[in-house]
Amino acid sequence: MYSKDFIRKVMYANDLAEIVGEHSVLKQKSNDALVGLCPYPDHSEKTPSFSVSSSKQVYYCFGCKRGGNAYSFLKDIRGFSFIDSVEHLARRGSIPLEKTKTPYKDFKKNTTKEENLKKDFLHLNQKALQYFSTQWANLSKTSKVTQFLSKRNIKPEGIKELSLVFSSPQWSGLVEYAVDNKLDLKKLHALGLVQIKKTSQNKVDPQAGDYYDTLRDRFIFPIHSSQGELLAFGGRAFGDEMPKYINSPEHLLFKKREVLYGLFFSAKHIRSKDYVIVVEGYMDFLSLYQAGIKNVVATLGTALTEGHARILKRYTKNVILLFDGDQAGKQATEKSLPILLQESLYVKTLSLEKGVDPDDFINQFGAQEFKKKINLAQDLFYSILNHSFESYHGGAIDKVKIIDKLQPILNSILDERLKDLYIKELADRLQQTEQWVSEAMKVSKKETAYKKTNPVSAPKLTDSPALKKTSGSEKPNSTETSTERINLNEVYPAELDLINLSLKEESYFLQLFGQKKEEICVSPQAIAFFDKLEQIYRQNSQKFDRLAGEIVNIVFPQSAIMHYMEKPMCDLKNSEANQLMSDCLNKLKTIKARNVAKNLSLKIKSEEFSQDSLEQYMKIQKAFKSPKQSDKATEE
Incomplete structure (x- = not known):
């Protein structure tokens, strides 16, 4: 993790308007x-509602209610992690990275050794790609490589755009290239690009000359991160020899559960189409991509994981699964549903003719027929539901079996509206009430491993904090700062108005500056917010306009502190703003008084009270009947 000072320095070395301008025309x-028009993929509009403040370095969309700073914009629009955003903006602003910090999320803290190893691995992967690329010059028209490309209908345009290469049958081509270019063979071995020969006693001999190439006589797919870093390679055999595929092993850079093949190339198309097609392998991806269906990614021989689901969510909420139609493919599809649902994604499945994979389908029927299939994609839950009822005969045991099968899926759904609709459909088919289905799921044989903590219900205003409507898609990201983020879902509306007034103009902020926040605010989160805001202000009181851009890093939802850019608050005159501040302070005093009265009432009922407590309670009750006295009662 980089230091806060470095993160701040990097952010202000860049102009947010220029960053946003790469995705939307701003006027x-x-x-x-x-x-300008909102660049978020799930918000299409004709009238510009996306606003960027140059001085405050924050943005806010009045349509979809999203807001933040440069870091949150890169996270949402380009799918960057916080660390990736810092490094990207540092490069953009020509700021050297902190040498004592570790930028990559899998590195141990403050280990320059591993940071350097990452750079070495990336360099070696690039050198390996250069070596494989030289093989194209030696390609003959009669070679099996040419025949493979022709048979699989792999086009030159696709080869060039995806940086596809191939390796010769030579056992030591890459090894010799490494020796000639003084590349570290041990590190190439760690990357899985070369292997060590074994002796007759089945022991390894790591001496020079005892290495051989891993990827021989194969069509090679370079595997990139979402930012374009070359992480690994996958090699496919030209014929039927086994294994058909050889992938790089997992290492410092490469974790299969966190990488989707082709995302670096398809990300912008996924955002544009607002849905993604997930296929099983390289060839399926390649066939769809070069056929013009570019909003596609592929898993790397592994089942879809929670890491994959989180990555997909950065680009779209709509997922179409297109796995093989065999039994293994069907099982993988079903297992993927709860993983995707728990990230609030909408999931469909696409079925092709039996025994036909996407690669075969494109080559046999063409892209237009495939696009027709996309339009017929079915809600995956209903697909599983239909399959579950194929052997259903209406008996009690059949009903319990179906409940047991579908319970993990239903319990993974965070969207209560969607869950209610699915339960209604299930209840209708079982000829039971929705209440019966809900109760039956509670006593199902065991809790699912996919189930997350249920979202907290919105609290009542009279009893506990509540937040005005904000973007529901925002979640806290603990990796962004070393401190826990402030949850503004837990503040009162009056506190939220005070927060936004404080960010609107310095004069309003100074009215609260220096006061004890425990006497002004009710919720701990609002107190924490103002304490942090004052701390940042004290560090540089000449830069009030930068407060919003900095504080947005440590709150969620970030849009909660953007209401000052919205109407009616943005149009308030000084007198109106001051009146709003006064009203908010009075409301909070009333809430504090009610909370005190409630606690005293509980003490009285439990006979744990003193005469002073009783008198205080009576004064507060009297004050509620006489609003002008409420301030005095609260103070007492």
């Missing part, structure tokens, strides 16, 4: 504000 609306 000057006022001295400080620029507006």
Whole structure:
């Protein structure tokens, strides 16, 4: 993790308007504000509602209610992690990375050795790609490589765009290239690009000359991160020899559960189409991509994981699974559903003719027929539901079996609206009530491993904090800062208005500056927010406009502190803003008084009270009947 000072320095070395301008055309609306069409893929609009503040270095969309700073924009729009965003903006702003910090999420803290190893691995992968690329010059028209490309209908355009290469049958081609270019063979071995020969006693001999190439006589797919870093390679045999595929082993850079093949190339197309097709392998990806169906990714020989689901969610909420139609493919599809549902993704499945994979289908029937199939994609839950009822005969045992099978899926759904609709459909088919289905799921044979903690219900205003409507897609990201983020879902509306007034203009902020926040605010989260805001302000009181851009890093949802950019708050006159602040402070005093009264009432009922407590309770009750006295009662 980088230091806070470095993160701040990097952010202000870049102009947010320029970053947003790469994704949306911005026009000057006022001295400080620029507006354009919202670049979020799930928000299409014709009238610009996306606003960027040049001075505060924050953005806010009045349509979809999303907001933040440069880091949150890169996370949402380009799928970057927080660390990736910092490094990207550092490069963009020509700022050297902190040498004592470790930028990559899998590195141990403050280990420059591993940071250097990452750079070495990336360099070696690039050198290996250069070596494989030289093989194209030696390709003959009669070679099996040419025949393979022709048979599989692999086009030159696809080869060039995806950096596809191949390896010769030579056992030591890469090894010799490494020796000639003074590359580290031990590190190439760690990357899985070369192997060590074994002796007659089945022992390894790591001496020079005892290495051989791993990927021989294969069509090679370079595997990139979502930012374009070359992480690993996958090699496919040209014929039927086994194994058909050889992938790089997992290492410092490469974790299969966190990488989707082709995402670096398809990300912008996924955002544009607002859905993604997930296939099983390289060839399926290649066939779809070069046929013009570019909103596609492939798993790397592994089942879809929670890591994959989180990655997909950065680009779209709509997923179409297209795995093989055999039994293994069907099982993988079913197992993927709860994983995707727990990330609030909408999941469909696409079925092709029996025994036909996407690669075969494209080559046999063409892209247009495949696009027709996409339009027929079925809700995956209903597909599983239909399959479950194929052997259903209406008996009690049949009903319990279906409940047991579908319970893990239903319990993984965070969207209560979707869950209710699925339960209604299941209840209708079982000829039972929705209540019966819900109760039956509670006593199902065991809790599913996919189930997450249920979202907390919205609290009532009179009893506990509540937040005005904000973007429901935002979640805290513990990796962004070393401190826990402040949850503004747990503050009162009056506190939220005070927060936004404080960020709107310095004069409003200074009215609260220096006061004890415990006497002003009710919720711990609001107190924490103002304490942090004052801490940042004290560090550089000449830069009030930067407060919003910095504090947004440590709150969620980030859009909660963007209401000052919205109407009616953005249009408030000074007198109106001051009146709003006064009203908020009075409301919070009333809430504090009610909370005190509630606690005293509980003490009285439990006979754990003193005469002073009783008198205080009576004063507060009297104050509620006389609003002008409420402040005095609260203070007492």
